[in-house]
Amino acid sequence: MSKKVVTFGEIMLRLQPDNYLRFVQVDHLEATFGGGEANVSVSLANYGLDSVYVTKLPKHEIGQAAVNSLRKYGVDTSKITRGGDRVGIYYNEKGASQRGSKCIYDRAHSAIAEAVPADFNWDEIFEGAEWFHFTGITPAVSDSLAEITLEACKKAKEHGLTVSCDLNYRGKLWSKEKAGKVMAELCQYVDVCIANEEDANDVFGIAASSTDVTTGKLNREGYIEVAQKLTERFGFKKVAITLRESLSANDNNWSAMLYTDGQAYFSKKYALHIVDRVGGGDSFGGGLIYSCVNGFDPQATIEFAVAASALKHSIEGDFNLVTVDEVNKLAGGDGSGRIQR
Template sequence: MSNKDKVVTFGELMLRLAPEGYLRFVQADRFGATYGGGEANVAVSLANYGHDAHFVTKLPVHEIGQAAVNSLRKYGVNTEDIVRGGDRVGIYFLEKGASQRPSKVIYDRANSAMALADPADFNWDEILKDVKWFHTTGITPALGDNAAAITLEAVKKCQEKGIPVSIDLNYRNKLWTKAKANEVMSEICKYVNVCIANEEDAKDVFGIEAENTDITSGALNHEGYIDVAKKLKDQFGFDKVAITLRESINANRNLWSAMLFDGKTETPVFSKKYDLNIVDRVGGGDSFGGGLIHALMSDFDDQKAIEFAVAASALKHSIEGDYNLVSEDEVLKLAGGDGSGRVQR
């Protein structure tokens, strides 16, 4: 497939407010303002890789809503399907962790334009015209019953039209309960082709967990993750299941790798592992998703696809803000083994 294929991602775009550097919230007297959100981050990645990336959401008509739209346009994302209306742009506050102190996120997104959006706001027949891929996450249906209904309608439409759907489970316990997530996501996942999860999501949403793995200590058991992927595939019939494997040494240093499981052949492939010194880990999973979608749309084989997705995400951990501002060439270079960080002259 050519890179100019049209891809649609659907979710909420938020204003991110963060203290400078590693200051704590209680120390800060100023906050840097950027924009981000799971599916918007994926759209930026795909635009950077040359796709016709469209982001769909609802944002207010006022200047903060416009600034959010502009943040996507700046990186080549098509914003023509963004519905304008409502009163609020959702906000999240980010305190960056360091050493043994974890990062912290505080949401201020209740009653945002996207949370209160109506199913009638989105004409999916129109939005999905000529689309070759659709992506969303478990964060969007967690915003409320309306958002869940809109997401379900979108993925059903995609199945009708034969459009592949990817979803990142992305469980957020500050947005909904595990029981509600299970109920809603079980219905949505019937219409999903590619499932992306981390070591906690499958357990939190569907009660499926890897044996002999301690998330807190960071010890990983490969056989356990193959079992998790197989159970997810058996339950929902996914074509592929991708599981990111984060071994957290501390807030600044993680080991990062992933597995891609083919549902048809039940064959897993594992990526190489990266030792990351983290600048900003927010959007790390989204950059993995963007890399994986690009690789699958480009007909990479499973090993090359998982190496591309993990390398893309490894690079994102070095970039401030939610968006992964890297090119396909940079990712391919790292995936091919050049991780020295030497100056390119």
């Protein structure tokens, strides 16, 4: 029987110009779907876990298309509540060379933003589950969604689930002050915290010393210090921090650290040539959760998570469409990209 993981958040319609065209150049946009926790859910389904995604979507055809995009990859969509009027939208313009990517949200008054606590029966949703995952984007969407997320965390703990959270600060959705206040309450229920170079600083004012994310200069000792401070404050069992050295929009160095039981474990570093970086952090979260529920040791856990997310950067769209075997092959040292016959 496969292990059951529940994720909760907003799935959005993603509209994007072809290739590297700018918004102002195009007269048509490519439509796909994606969103933090939905991306994690697809990863976990691809790895063979019982992956349950929870959200609220309208009953109309665009809402159904969003549901279908998840079903296609084996995600359990039976706990999705139907109702409301809107599917949130985000417009994505891919950056190249020294021009960064650009993301424009149009998600106000989406079905999930206007959801109420009565929309979700968490006792039923968590039946037989062992893990619950959400991101800092979900409580940022609306005050009612922050309330629902808190209720979900409390219920997850009542049911004995491990809870993970990717801090995922989005300045376009809420202020640092509000994020700090709301996330501090939610993090009391979190066992595994995922962050990047900026999240811990933006949300909790915890920064790595001697690091400048704009120039790509990273200090390993500084990140151990960040993980220690987060652990001291919230009692996390594990803190995972992704380390992205951005050389340009197309080329990044990518690695991560896992801090657990007072010890830091660093992954190998990958030189990425990027096809699509949206969902890179979510694919890391998916790899981390898969490793944890399968009892990998800390070094193997961080190597699998980083290899999974390195592969995601080569895939168009939000979802990480790779198999366990492909991730293991890269984690084991085969990053040649040679054709498989």
